[in-house]
Amino acid sequence: MAHRVVTGVLRVLRALAPLLAAAPRDGAVPPVRSRRRLRGAFRRLPLIGAGWRRARRQARGGGTGPGTCPAPVSSDASGTDAVPGDADRTNGQAADRGPAPRAAIDGEAAPDDSSASARHPGVQKDGPAQKDGPGQGDSSPDETRPESVEPPHETADSHPADPEPLRAGRPPRGVSVLLPPVVGHDRAAIAVDGGAVGGVTVRMATVRGRGHMQSGEGRQDAFAFHTDDELPWLVAVVADGVSTAMHAAAASSEAVASAGRLVINGLRNGPPDGPLWWQDVFERTAEDITRRTGSLPPDEAAGRRWRMFAPGPPATTLAVLIASRTPSEDPRLFGAVVGDSRVLRLRDGTWRALLDARPTGGRGAGDERVQTLPQRPHALRTVATEWLPGEVLVLATDGFADAIGARSPLTLALGARWQHPPSLLGFLRDVDFRKATYNDDRTVVALWPENADTAVP
Secondary structure, three states, X not given: XXXXXXXXXXXXXXXXXXXXXXXXXXXXXXXXXXXXXXXXXHHOOHHHHHHHHHHHHHHOOOOOOOOOOOOOOOEOOOOOEOOOOHHHOOHHHHHHHOOOOOOOEOOEOOOOOOOHHHOXXXXXXXXXXXXXXXXXXXXXXXXXXXXXXXXXXXXXXOOOOOOOOOEOOOOOOOOOOOOOOOOOHHXXXXXXXEEEEOOEEEEEEEEOOHHHHHHOOOOOEEEEEEEOOOOOEEEEEEEEEOOOEOOHHHHHHHHHHHHHHHHHHHHOOOOOOOHHHHHHHHHHHHHHHHHHHHOOXXXXXXXXXXXXXXXXXXXXXXXXXXXXXXXOOOOEEEEEEEOOOEEEEEEOOEEEEEEEOOOOOOOOOOOOOOOOEOOOOOOOEEEEXXXXXXXXXXEEOHHHHOOOOOOOHHHXXXXXXXXXXXXXXXXXXXXXXXXXXXXXXXXXXXXXXXXXXXXOO
């Protein structure tokens, strides 16, 4: 009995070795950290369960026989089960060969069993394969039958056909993905676009955050990109609706649409000549937001979501960037921001803030120190500078910009990956990175001073 106990313990340790080897290397908790996940891991290791059941039957004096629960078999290189077929040998040849060795675990051969039925389901030592159908075979109703092993549950991130997401540091815990009450093309969970404008390559992407996925809310970020054939400028706009306010999605959508339209109209009379130029744009944008959200019915979903206190009036951040179509000839840049959305610059793998309107110590749009539209159109910051050669301009909401820290894994990874424009799906994959505690919506518009979309396959 002591020998069987020691053997069982060794089998458990050998079976758990792949799980422990697959655990994260950065000190995070291994995957088997909860009872449910541990139970699922043991389901995927049926050899342990079979060994325990066989040991219990032997302790009761049952031994092994046709009714013994078989151990699973390994798979060969071709992906088929390594079970010898009955048509390839006679019963006498099967008896002369003796029992085949049990499946190996991690390269070590397990001890032989004296019964062929303990090796392969439905195979007798001296007879044809047994049938599992009702009324077939001589097995009795009280006989122990093999327990089915459920396949591991596949999620969107574990499906073999899906690309591996960009992991930047400690991965987040899994969440349920719930659809919002209304889904349309303009408020889809994911939107991506890009192409060339003059001598500039543009990439744009927005994704619904994991927090909104779990609560069944729609995406509250928005972006817009405007050009005009008669103007040498391009205009990029991003906005982040405040989650604690009513009609956050409508406020951000109206903000990017109105601001982009007003900036293009203003550029017909020349580029921005100071803060007053921007102040007029943001004041009129605030009026459009108030007019648009004021015509909507009360946001009952926001009331239920923030039932501990009344939701605030519609509010959103706003960031606008104006650049030349040909930065090699005209490197002028103009920008303005209200709230915690930002304009960043990336050069030689180093990130710097070009325009950041957050107050000192302020964190997030939910912070009272962060100003928003339409309430504070005058709380804007502006910049007029030049686009340096080889520099990437990134206009982003806080869901992305807050993760760009000093020497963080995401900072280093994107600093290397964005030296040149990625593909649309590659850019979307980078924006939809996986990092613990970063669950907000993310919206990014990136500009490269080169035309990389001349021969896209």
